[in-house]
Amino acid sequence: MDRLTLITACIPPCRRLIDVGSDHATVPISILNRGICEQVLITDVHRGPIEVARRRIEEAGLSDVCRFVLTDGLDDVAPEEGDVLLISGLGGENIAGILERGYHKLSRFYRLIFQPQTRDYLLRNAIDRLSLTFLDERVAVENRRPYLVMICDSSIGDPGMQLSPLQREFGPKILERVEETIQVIPHIPELNVNVRTALEVLSAFELFDLQNRARLVYLLSKYEKITRRARFHLRDQALLNAFDEWFLSLF
């Protein structure tokens, strides 16, 4: 499943979606055509992408169910304008900044969907600080690169959550789902080699469904990235140790 298909699949039926940083408006067109939502508020911080979105929406014959706003994040978005919020394809730090600035509007959305392109740990930090609840974390693999999608809820309010450094880096729901998946498999001899190789073997394990294999691809990619950094940073070495300990405890 590619990135935009996964994002589209994560959007629940709603009255109005707000798509922040919409650009090509692919997701709005897809969900409107399939009747998943009734209307979309399309925003972007740049005029060029707003015009691209407007043209594509016109071509799709959907102008009467879309509104366009040129604004930074949620700045000029009234809270009652939507019930589901999507922010995808932006850097994690950018999405985190949008949420922090617009925190007083977040409780109006019953579902929030984020797809950070980079620095997902900074976004998890913000989600944790703002007491949003993680419902799920899913992954699309496109050209062998994993793309993370976070699905959150603002109504539950879980101030006691406080992510651990391991959850912040690898994702609380990614770890939870992988844990549930791995615990049901029989012993596999190839898994005794080392953590990196075991992740590689498991991410291609045919008995797992596609989504859980994609989550393992994400873990593998993170693990490799942190291994490269760990030569220079003690914090990353501690993270790797914590990950190894968690992973080995699953067998």
Ligand SMILES: C[S@@+](CC[C@H](N)C(=O)[O-])C[C@H]1O[C@@H](n2cnc3c(N)ncnc32)[C@H](O)[C@@H]1O
């Ligand atoms: C790479 S595109 C992503 C398009 C689409 N959402 C996707 O997932 O493919 C990023 C878009 O976000 C817009 N953007 C970046 N920062 C923004 C912000 N603070 N508020 C609104 N839009 C922003 C950019 O102008 C650009 O059009």
